[in-house]
Amino acid sequence: MAPKIKAILETPVYVDDLERAHAFYHGLLGLSRMVEGDRIHAYDVAPGQVLIVCLRGACDADAEINGQRVPGHHSIGPAHFAFRIDRHDLEPWSERLAAAGVALESRVNWPLGGTSLYFRDPFDNVVELATAGIWPNDPLDS
Numbered sequence: 001m002a003p004k005i006k007a008i009l010e011t012p013v014y015v016d017d018l019e020r021a022h023a024f025y026h027g028l029l030g031l032s033r034m035v036e037g038d039r040i041h042a043y044d045v046a047p048g049q050v051l052i053v054c055l056r057g058a059c060d061a062d063a064e065i066n067g068q069r070v071p072g073h074h075s076i077g078p079a080h081f082a083f084r085i086d087r088h089d090l091e092p093w094s095e096r097l098a099a100a101g102v103a104l105e106s107r108v109n110w111p112l113g114g115t116s117l118y119f120r121d122p123f124d125n126v127v128e129l130a131t132a133g134i135w136p137n138d139p140l141d142s
Helices: 019-030 087-099
Strands: 010-015 032-036 041-047 051-055 063-065 068-069 079-083 106-108 116-119 126-130
Touching: 019 032, 019 041, 019 051, 019 063, 032 051, 051 063
Parallel strands: 010 051, 079 126
Antiparallel strands: 032 041, 041 051, 063 068, 106 116, 116 126
């Protein structure tokens, strides 16, 4: 039996301009930047959860950190990831996105009771804001 995995720690997204990405992820979504480099920016999403914004092409090759190899990585085409929000924040988020000129592509009411808002970042990645009740292991709050 495999040892238990506790959580997803990092989610990468690949972009073509780190400063433009910062304007979106910090300016619009309100995430605090913890690391600023020429290849990546890392944002605090929640305790123990990190969004890594990677400059497309800059992370393809292996990197050396403290004399140790970090394998290169990349993604081709738009990615998708979701941030958790509270149900009472669905409308405030819809209004904030609209005020910023960010088109809401879809609003999905899931069979288990959760709701998702879908939109794109400036690099065509699909961003989702989701309440509890999307997945069986994340039921609606009672």
